[in-house]
Amino acid sequence: MCKDLSQSEVRNMMLSPDQPESDLPWGQGDRETLLDTFNVQCGSMPAKPEDGEGKARSVHVPALSREEKRRRRRATAKYRSAHATRERVRVVAFNLAFAELRKLLPTLPPDKKLSKIEILRLAICYISYLNHVLDV
Numbered sequence: 001m002c003k004d005l006s007q008s009e010v011r012n013m014m015l016s017p018d019q020p021e022s023d024l025p026w027g028q029g030d031r032e033t034l035l036d037t038f039n040v041q042c043g044s045m046p047a048k049p050e051d052g053e054g055k056a057r058s059v060h061v062p063a064l065s066r067e068e069k070r071r072r073r074r075a076t077a078k079y080r081s082a083h084a085t086r087e088r089v090r091v092v093a094f095n096l097a098f099a100e101l102r103k104l105l106p107t108l109p110p111d112k113k114l115s116k117i118e119i120l121r122l123a124i125c126y127i128s129y130l131n132h133v134l135d136v
Contacts, residue, residue: 064072073079098116105122107114114122 074083098119101123102114102119105119105126107122
């Protein structure tokens with residue numbers, strides 16, 4: 001039972017110097033009436049106690065956004081462990097690809113240790129050289 005209050009009703013509820021506080025909704029002793037008065041299209045309605053007076057009010061909890069669901073799922077230990085395993089497999093495959101490329105490149109001495117950026121730069125130069133040889 002969500003009650004819509006007009007702007008004039010809301011203005012009338014505001015505290016003014018000539019209006020006694022007992023006329024205002026917050027001066028009333030009945031908590032239910034006070035909550036019903038201020039329940040203005042807020043998306044959640046206070047729950048009415050069905051079985052007894054001591055029931056707690058249910059508060060509307062908004063549904064989690066897609067990003068929040070993703071963040072919570074990624075926070076689990078199972079997800080982090082699986083992610084770490086996938087990352088290790090990816091890094092091993094990446095390093096193997098660099099090792100294979102390194103074997104195809106001519107260097108002096110042949111067993112010289114090269115960094116990944118050196119391997120890439122040497123591969124670019126070698127491909128350029130091979131294109132030049134084919135064009136001649």
